[in-house]
Amino acid sequence: MARHLIKTDVAIRNTKSTDATLRLSDGDGLYLLIKPNGAKWWRLDYSIGGKRKTLSIGVYPDTGLKAARNKADEARQLVAAGTDPSDVRKASKVQQAKVLEADKRIADGLPAVDSFEEVAREWFTKFSAEWAPSHADKIIRRLERDIFPWIGKRPIAEITAPELLAALRRIEERGAVETAHRAHQNCGQIFRYAIATGRAERDPSPDLRGALPSVKQTHHAAITDPKAIGELLRAIDGYQGYFVTKCALRIAPMVFVRPGELRKAEWAEIDLDKAEWNIPAGRMKMREPHLVPLSTQAVEVLRELHALTGDGRYVFPGARTNGRPMSDNAILAALRRMGFAKDEMSGHGFRAMARTILDEVLQVRPDFIEHQLAHAVRDPNGRAYNRIAHLAERRKIMQQWADYLDKLKAGADVIPLHKKA
Template identity: 45%
Template sequence: MPLTDTQIKNIKKQDKPKKYSDGGGLHLHVTPTGSKLWRMSYRYEGAQKLLSFGVYPAVSLADARKKRDDAKKLLAAEVDPSVQAKLDKIHKRAEAANTFNVIADEYLAKLKKEGKAEATLTKNRWLLDQVRTDFGSRPIAKISAAEILVPLRAVEAKGNYETARRTRSCVGAVFRFAIATARAENDPTFGLRGALINPVVNHRAAITQRKAFGGLLRAVWGYEGTAEVRHALMLMAHLYPRPGELRLADWSEFDLDKGVWIIPAARTKMRREHVKPLSAQAIEILKVQQSLTGGAGLVFPSVKSRLRPISENTLNSALRLMGFTQDEMTSHGFRASASSILNESGLWSADAIEAELAHVGADLVRRAYHRAQYWDERVKMADWWAKEIDAMRTKKTVVVAR
């Protein structure tokens, strides 16, 4: 007959182990010490086997019966319950070991091996730190969208909408890495895209009108601060690289005889080497700067240490001293200035301009086309742009044929 809770409670310890059957192979094994263990006897592929369900009363009679019924369902599907139980334990151990923190650290290590810049790694670490306290110790496969939203809302509450958006994106990258390594099945951040406040995009200020840009050039060429800062701003106008690419430039990257600047992949936004043609005017500025710093090391070292570059704040501060507010012009704005005026000239293909700006699309064929087919055009464009700069800052109107 099936067991009852009252009967089980009244069972006393005995000199020898004894079994009390509940039916369907389920029985209670009582040891001489009085321990009451749930077990199930069954046959699989002709062999007699035994399955353990736990200790009474931690595992109740109802729980034991459910475990027995689940085991019978597995047997009906020709699955050995003992093997399945071992697999379930392995899965739980792996799940407990694969926490968000563990996967996040592996993801960061992967980025480092892929050669991502230290600034990128630092930014990713900082973004992930926004959520580690909330669910970092949780198994990644168990984390829900609702859990992720909690720290994101906390970031939003401080008015940091862009940080919240980037944190969601970074957390999503960790989940996709977990999916790729078979430790998660879905990315819960996908459903949060519409839950966060979209930040207002503030484009970097830039002067894009030819006449106004001429005024900026005159101010730069007449800048009375340090020669190094004046030269850096002059080259920002001539070459319009990303500010960090110029500030961190090393003399080893320049071949003034051939008129090229090779920006290494580690310092470009796209993580691909970028070669820029140098006009005669740009080469002359570099030669003057070289006479000040020598031909080795940083092109624009800090006044405090030759081992450290000038900062972007240094360039922007110089623009402020010249009377240009942060809403009018930034060091990064030279890129938009050049792009606008070059495009408006109608003399150069948009693709050549984009290639010079190192704006590379996703099409691999198009990348190769940018680098190779447009090189001659970019060399001519660099020469034209240098002459236009001379014309704009001297208030002349000169159109140079290609």
């Protein structure tokens, strides 16, 4: 039981302040500090976990002697049970803040707690500026169509793994297994953001690992046989459709960038005199700028096209307006029109074509190929190479590749493609 050294409240009132802070001890760590300005503060010293700590009990006379002793006894009981009273006080303040926030939200006509949709939209607003617009659009549409209708209004801190799985199952049941996996990934990112910002305590998404069927791996159709590549190139030269689309088809095998990077190319990015195309980070999948050396053949095609579209923003504008790039289906449609089936050749197929031939026929160093494909390539110290790394070598490779394509198109004898042992 605590030893009480301060006799009564009268003793406190009779104690006058001085130029220095006075300390009236009541025993067992409880004391009253009397400041030079007359202010009186209750304090409790205690030890927990081998550390000496101090807890504020209140201000005298609002907290009288009896009340201060009661508060001190409650704090000592917590310490005896292994609980730090300072932590309890902090948790209480957090809870009080939540109550006040809930009251404010209700007054504003909002739910009393953070819903999944509110947190998700906050997360999206914060991070989507760093994404490509097309990628951001896919994510928000996926959430709005497949997640918000089912768990969007639920308090994010209360959502369970079975609830999340039920929403994902709806996506899976319509045959969109890959979309279900992507939605699962996005929900995990949102839950982790909620934890970091104090709106949830755990992320239920890892509990669903293995609950969704695996995604069947599909590969973009690509022509990689040299003889068949020659036939494709001759078909492109004979294409009778929209001239801009024809130029895109002629350029695609020479530069082997991703279809979205090609169709959104801007004249401001291309220096025909230097024979370079600098693609900004915002349009690249890896969010890093990429430099594409242009062969003399590629420059020739671009100079011809510049006479038609050079006054506009886009190298390959749409057929109806030059204010927007060509559609993402233009090259695919052209390939189908030329008679190449969807399981035979795709827009992405030009990348696989180049990667295969450069490696297995032209014997180009694999790291040079990966770098020109804008894949993540790192130096021996684990650092990402910058966009001009190995530029001299890559210029030679891109010219060598364009010259090889010309030989295939002309029907010259070529080295047959054999798989490496």
